[in-house]
Amino acid sequence: MWLVSNIWYHRHQFYLNIVANAMAVFLILMVSILSDNVIKSIDEQLGNLGLNVTMLQMFSSDDVNDKWFEDFINEFDIETASVYFSYNNDDHVVARCDADLGRMFSLQLRQGSFLDESDIQYNNNCTVLGSKASEKLGVSSVGDKVSINGISFKVKGILEESDDNLFVDVNESVLIPSGYDFGNNVVNRTYYFINNGRYIDGYLDEVLGEGNYLLINQSQLVNTTSLLTEMISNVLMFIASVSLLVSLIGMINSMLSNIRARTYEIGIKKAMGAGDNDIYLEFLLESFIVFTLGTLVGWILIIGFAGIINLSGLMSIRIDYYQCLSDIVKLLVTGGLCGIYPAYKASHITIMDAIRKV
Amino acid sequence: MIRLIDICKNYVVGDTVVKALDKVSIDIKDNSFTAITGHSGSGKTTLLNIMAGYTKCDEGLYLYDNKVVNDFDSKMMTDFFRNEVGMIFQEFHLLPYLNVYENIRLPLIYQKKNIDKSFLDKQLNMVGLKGYGNFRPDQLSGGQKQRVAIARTLVSGVKVVLADEPTGALDRKNASNIVKLLADLRNYGVTVVIVTHDEKIASQAERVIVLENGHVVSK
Numbered sequence: 152m153w154l155v156s157n158i159w160y161h162r163h164q165f166y167l168n169i170v171a172n173a174m175a176v177f178l179i180l181m182v183s184i185l186s187d188n189v190i191k192s193i194d195e196q197l198g199n200l201g202l203n204v205t206m207l208q209m210f211s212s213d214d215v216n217d218k219w220f221e222d223f224i225n226e227f228d229i230e231t232a233s234v235y236f237s238y239n240n241d242d243h244v245v246a247r248c249d250a251d252l253g254r255m256f257s258l259q260l261r262q263g264s265f266l267d268e269s270d271i272q273y274n275n276n277c278t279v280l281g282s283k284a285s286e287k288l289g290v291s292s293v294g295d296k297v298s299i300n301g302i303s304f305k306v307k308g309i310l311e312e313s314d315d316n317l318f319v320d321v322n323e324s325v326l327i328p329s330g331y332d333f334g335n336n337v338v339n340r341t342y343y344f345i346n347n348g349r350y351i352d353g354y355l356d357e358v359l360g361e362g363n364y365l366l367i368n369q370s371q372l373v374n375t376t377s378l379l380t381e382m383i384s385n386v387l388m389f390i391a392s393v394s395l396l397v398s399l400i401g402m403i404n405s406m407l408s409n410i411r412a413r414t415y416e417i418g419i420k421k422a423m424g425a426g427d428n429d430i431y432l433e434f435l436l437e438s439f440i441v442f443t444l445g446t447l448v449g450w451i452l453i454i455g456f457a458g459i460i461n462l463s464g465l466m467s468i469r470i471d472y473y474q475c476l477s478d479i480v481k482l483l484v485t486g487g488l489c490g491i492y493p494a495y496k497a498s499h500i501t502i503m504d505a506i507r508k509v
Numbered sequence: 510m511i512r513l514i515d516i517c518k519n520y521v522v523g524d525t526v527v528k529a530l531d532k533v534s535i536d537i538k539d540n541s542f543t544a545i546t547g548h549s550g551s552g553k554t555t556l557l558n559i560m561a562g563y564t565k566c567d568e569g570l571y572l573y574d575n576k577v578v579n580d581f582d583s584k585m586m587t588d589f590f591r592n593e594v595g596m597i598f599q600e601f602h603l604l605p606y607l608n609v610y611e612n613i614r615l616p617l618i619y620q621k622k623n624i625d626k627s628f629l630d631k632q633l634n635m636v637g638l639k640g641y642g643n644f645r646p647d648q649l650s651g652g653q654k655q656r657v658a659i660a661r662t663l664v665s666g667v668k669v670v671l672a673d674e675p676t677g678a679l680d681r682k683n684a685s686n687i688v689k690l691l692a693d694l695r696n697y698g699v700t701v702v703i704v705t706h707d708e709k710i711a712s713q714a715e716r717v718i719v720l721e722n723g724h725v726v727s728k
Contacts, residue, residue, distance in 0.1 A: 160606030419602045422563070424591030424619040424665060427583060502563040506598075 157433075158440060164409050165441050168402045172445025173452065175398035176482055178391040180453040183478055186384030188468050190377060208365040219358060226354065244284075244320060245299060247329040253279070258321060263293035263308030266328055270307070274330035278304040281324040282312040288325075299325060395482075399489045406438055406493035410500070417497055418505015431498035438490025439483070446482055450475075510700060511537035511560060511669065516569035518555050518723075529555040530566070531723040539668075542692050542701045544714035551720040553704045554673055560702065561596050561671050562589050591620050595662035597691075599674040601654040603646040609633070609657050610642040616665035624664075632660045636690060652683030659690060663699070670694060672703040676710060688713055 158165065252258070253265035261282070270277055278297060280290060285306075288297050295306045304327060313321050355364055410417070417430055425433075453475075457468045518530040530552045537543055537560075545553050558564045559571060562578060571578040573593065581589060595616075603612050610629050617624050626642075633639055636656040646654055655675060662670055672691060676684030688710050691701050703714065711717050719727040 156606045156611070415602070416604060419604070420615070420619075421587075422561075422590060422596055422602075423616045423661070424587065426587040426619070429619055502561075503558065506558070506563065 158437060161409065161413075164405065164412075165444075168405050168441050169445040169448060171398040171401055172442055172486070173448035175391070175395040176446045176449025176479075177452045177456075178394050179388070179482065180449065180475060180478060181456065182384065182387045182391045183474065184453065184457065184468060184470055186380065186387065187471060187474065188466070189380050190384070191469075208367075210363055210365070223354070223358070244324045246324045246326050247331055248326050249329055252326065256321065259311040259313065261309045261311045263306070265308055266326060271328045271330065274328050276302065276304050277307040277328070279308040279310060279326040280306060281310050281320075281322040281326075283322040284325050285309045297325075299327065302331075395485075399485065402438070402442070402486075403489050403493060406434075406490065407496060410434065410493055410497045413497075414500055415505040417500045418502045421500075421502050422505075427498040430500070431494045434494035434497040435487070435490045438493060439487045442486030442489070443483060446479055446486065450479060510539045510574055511535075511702075512570075512572040513556075513560070514570040514572070516556070516559060516566045516571065518552070518559065518564070518566050528723050530559075532569070533720075533723070533725055535718060535725065537669075537700060537702060539700055540695050540698055541716065542695055542714045543703070544711035544717045545702065545704045545720060546706060546708060546711040546717060547720035549706065550722075552723040553706075553720055556720065557596075557671050557673050557702070557704050560669075561594055562586055563596075591616065591665060593667055594669045594671060595665065595667040597655070597658050597662055597670060597672040597675045599677040601646075601651075601658045601678070603654055603657055603661075605646050607645075608642065609638070609644050609646075609649075612646070612657055613661045613664050615661060620665055629664070632664050635663070636660045637686075650683075651679050652686060655679065655683070655687050656690065659687075663694070663697075668698070669700045669702070672701070674705055675703065676705065676707065684710065 246252075248266070250266050250268050250271050253260075258265065260279075263279070265279055266277065269275070278299070280288065280297070285291070290297055290306050290309070293306055293308060296303050297306060298304075310321060310324075355366060417425075420430065454470070457470055460466060460468050513533060513535045516530050516533045517528070520527045520529055533552070533556060535556075545556060547553050555564070559566050562581070565579060573589075578589070604615065607615070610626070613629055613632055614624065629642065630639070633642060636659050638653060638656050638660070641649070641653065641657075646657070649657065655678075658675075659670075670691065675691065676687050679687060684707075688703070691703060692713060694701050703710070705711050717727070718725060
């Protein structure tokens, strides 16, 4: 209890230490949580899309030669899903697609079912809506009718809201069988699902000619993004660690000044029977308590920060409390270690030092 | 109980060596009240600091209960401060963030003793401060602070109380009361040694030792 009285009496000397520690801890935890969330988000998108989804974009306006296309598919043992995107005045994307699209992009349904082979074969008037598209079109359940380019389509399924991925804005999409052609195509895309994982760039260079196409392997892109994100995260963590180091050095310096100012108090305590170990433990505990308070304030700030970001809708931040607890324990151990040298100096102050000070 | 034999203590100030004490030999009997007096710079405080164990002499022998204090290590010195010798300072040196009870209990914390409030009240009663337990030092007068300092010194059961100008910061009336209080400690089996430059206060002791330029001129 008297240790608490001691800290309270000297609180003016500890305020800045607590604030500096809190800011450093806040930075460390923020970088850790944000980078963790971003990396997990990329991993989730990766999981949603499948590792071997590749986008091939033709720069020529001519359709792909069917024979070449058949040879290509056989050569690489791939499955394909073709999508023809167009945009109408209602600002949602009409996508003419095959039945495989839902499986390839792991589209999850909230209601109903996806387009099947018979829908594609017979060009049935049915559609699957993305979550936001259904809201814009005023559709709430399967079986409702929507008008697309003057044609009435029956809603066969409504998709769950999903994170934007790199190729398809699923939430805004209105998916219809590929047989419909409204004549206002903007982008033709063919999605490949490669089963044997062979590198196909060389083949396409030979067949299509270098520069006539764009081939993007999604897993490569996401891996690159993940690597970049990790690198940025590591840089930010390094900066945050430097900030923490500066804070710790400042704390050590402040503690040493504090001890010099309390020389007489230490000397008197020794005159009252305090041993070197008693003084050492007292100051070590003091530094640990101050550092813990700073860590606690930093922790409260990060929870508040995450709450504000989540409420604002800018992004969804999930806090891995186990990871945070692990980070906090490491920080506390570091803070405790920083108190060792000042506590050592305090324990070696003699009674004569105190008397001379007075 | 306390024997100082040919004690020498020098201070080095730049190139100059100042002899604070030069072959000082004193015996202090148990349960006595001794005053050490002399002009400023005569070596009184240095002698007291050596007796308290706060500093070591450069030459000579310091015996306490026939034990050689010169040879005490750090742990033995800590035990010496806890159980044998207590010091009362001119400036009181109470801890400002502790109340009177907590200040008095401080030596017991380091002795790892648990003492209840009634014992502390008894100590306060002994020094005439009944009911002041929850006061903070800044709420006390000089005389009251010195009484708290005396209670703090006695609470751990020390056998010797050394007082370095305990009345220096007090008015005449309070000074007289404090000296009387110190003198009464003999009734509790405590040996008291007081350093003062005030001859009137020194005269209240059983024995007066006069120092001059680091030498004992009168015992």
